[in-house]
Amino acid sequence: MEPTSVNILLRRLPQVEEVLRSPQISALQTLLPHQVLTTCVRRTIDAMRSDILAGRCTEVDTRLVVEDACTRAHAHLQPSLRRVINATGVIVHTNLGRSPLAEEALQAVQDTARGYSTLEYNTQSLARGSRHDHVESLLCTLTGAEAAIAVNNNAAAVVMVLAEFAKGREAIVSRGELVEIGGSFRIPEIMAFSNARMVEVGATNKTHLYDYEGAINAETALLLKVHPSNYRIVGFSESADMRGLRQLADRENEHRRAQGLDDDLLVYEDQGSGAFLNLACFGDYAEPTVAESLQGGCDLVSFSGDKLLGGPQAGIIVGTKRHIDRLKKNPLARAMRLDKMTLAALEATLRLYLNPEQALVSIPTLRMLSESEDRVQERAEKLAATLKEAIPASCATIDIIPETARAGGGALPLCDIATCAVRVTFQRGTAQDCEQFLVSHWTVPIIGRIKKDAILLDARTITDDEIPEVSSAMRAYCEAQESANEMQGGRA
Ligand SMILES: *Cc1c(COP(=O)(O)O)cnc(C)c1O
Numbered sequence: 001m002e003p004t005s006v007n008i009l010l011r012r013l014p015q016v017e018e019v020l021r022s023p024q025i026s027a028l029q030t031l032l033p034h035q036v037l038t039t040c041v042r043r044t045i046d047a048m049r050s051d052i053l054a055g056r057c058t059e060v061d062t063r064l065v066v067e068d069a070c071t072r073a074h075a076h077l078q079p080s081l082r083r084v085i086n087a088t089g090v091i092v093h094t095n096l097g098r099s100p101l102a103e104e105a106l107q108a109v110q111d112t113a114r115g116y117s118t119l120e121y122n123t124q125s126l127a128r129g130s131r132h133d134h135v136e137s138l139l140c141t142l143t144g145a146e147a148a149i150a151v152n153n154n155a156a157a158v159v160m161v162l163a164e165f166a167k168g169r170e171a172i173v174s175r176g177e178l179v180e181i182g183g184s185f186r187i188p189e190i191m192a193f194s195n196a197r198m199v200e201v202g203a204t205n206k207t208h209l210y211d212y213e214g215a216i217n218a219e220t221a222l223l224l225k226v227h228p229s230n231y232r233i234v235g236f237s238e239s240a241d242m243r244g245l246r247q248l249a250d251r252e253n254e255h256r257r258a259q260g261l262d263d264d265l266l267v268y269e270d271q272g273s274g275a276f277l278n279l280a281c282f283g284d285y286a287e288p289t290v291a292e293s294l295q296g297g298c299d300l301v302s303f304s305g306d307k308l309l310g311g312p313q314a315g316i317i318v319g320t321k322r323h324i325d326r327l328k329k330n331p332l333a334r335a336m337r338l339d340k341m342t343l344a345a346l347e348a349t350l351r352l353y354l355n356p357e358q359a360l361v362s363i364p365t366l367r368m369l370s371e372s373e374d375r376v377q378e379r380a381e382k383l384a385a386t387l388k389e390a391i392p393a394s395c396a397t398i399d400i401i402p403e404t405a406r407a408g409g410g411a412l413p414l415c416d417i418a419t420c421a422v423r424v425t426f427q428r429g430t431a432q433d434c435e436q437f438l439v440s441h442w443t444v445p446i447i448g449r450i451k452k453d454a455i456l457l458d459a460r461t462i463t464d465d466e467i468p469e470v471s472s473a474m475r476a477y478c479e480a481q482e483s484a485n486e487m488q489g490g491r492a
Pocket of ligand 1: 153154155156158181185226227228270271272273303304305314315409410
């Protein structure tokens with residue numbers, strides 16, 4: 001752009017005071033302090049100035065400035081992090097906050113966070129206590145481990161284990177398990193970050209026990225097993241089993257002890273999801289539970305708190321006391337420690353597992369995973385009936401179709417969970433348009449799925465309580481379509 005036209009555009013930018021006097025911004029004076037409105041207007045003008053200088057803006061209009069400043073101001077009035085209705089059929093949906101918490105967990109958060117708590121206070125000794133104590137014995141009871149520690153998330157748990165035990169030494173991992181879990185969490189990167197030397201063995205589809213055996217030397221600190229989480233290698237594939245790895249480690253450790261060396265070769269499994277129970281819906285895809293991995297001979301197992309476990313975001317490490325004690329002393333344990341609200345929710349969730357039948361009912365993630373098809377079908381019928389009553393047949397037709405739900409959260413990627421979805425096919429408006437309305441314009445965003453020009457609302461992840469809300473939103477969308485249609489009809 002010519003420098004002169006840039007100057008002309010810059011001169012056309014309105015003054016802050018002028019924008020503040022506009023009726024739209026003035027109307028917000030009762031809702032937001034003057035100082036906040038001024039900041040919003042200033043940010044808008046600054047952004048436009050940068051756009052002009054970068055040649056991204058070719059027109060300045062005061063109306064647009066007012067509009068943008070209003071959008072910025074409105075953003076202060078409504079929470080950004082808020083509830084949504086998950087109608088996707090993906091149960092542990094990472095973008096939607098993974099696991100909803102059990103009532104008992106919510107209550108525990110309220111009770112402990114509202115006032116002061118025993119976070120680091122021991123009521124027996126009347127002295128300082130440890131925040132680790134609140135969940136450790138429950139974790140040991142539930143998994144059969146000697147000791148346990150919970151940190152911020154499983155990614156933190158993996159970093160901690162690698163940094164404590166394999167820093168400056170070697171960790172052996174199969175080429176079939178060099179996974180990327182999401183974001184920038186990739187096993188090779190995490191190894192580098194933790195200063196562990198990664199020794200890859202085997203091939204993508206097959207890794208044998210002798211591959212690990214051949215790579216073990218005096219520098220080897222860990223045999224690492226990583227759960228492939230969100231993908232599977234099917235067909236001609238093989239991986240070493242836990243008992244075999246245990247035997248290799250035992251043999252190496254005997255050898256080291258005979259030489260007077262006392263740093264053990266450890267077997268560590270990053271389980272990712274980490275289920276405590278094997279649910280019927282897992283079928284053929286059932287995997288070792290945390291307890292089974294420990295029985296199989298793992299020294300340490302780590303897993304997430306908010307995937308199949310159904311609790312708050314956390315990373316849990318269970319295993320032998322000697323090794324957990326070392327982790328507790330690592331400075332990372334302090335940097336990655338859990339907050340009191342998370343600890344309260346985790347403790348309450350774990351307590352529910354003491355009675356597995358209770359856990360299946362009370363923990364929403366487990367309930368959604370294990371609910372019978374009949375129950376899901378019933379909910380779909382209820383939703384369909386409510387929708388049919390709420391919206392005119394001239395706008396959309398409603399039916400129920402069988403669908404496939406997913407565990408999500410990188411767990412059980414091949415496991416199809418039978419479900420029912422309510423299908424909304426539009427005569428007026430479109431599925432894309434309705435989706436935009438449900439997500440961007442409705443008070444509680446409703447996240448569904450689009451399939452062949454229809455919206456699917458999965459009855460496995462919607463709760464009974466949410467049915468009226470979904471119905472009101474659909475009614476509002478259809479009413480808007482009807483009135484648009486009438487206006488067009490009037491003009492014709
Ligand atoms: C999900 C996952 C992680 C990361 O866990 P977060 O709790 O999300 O930090 C690490 N490893 C595996 C195998 C996973 O599936």
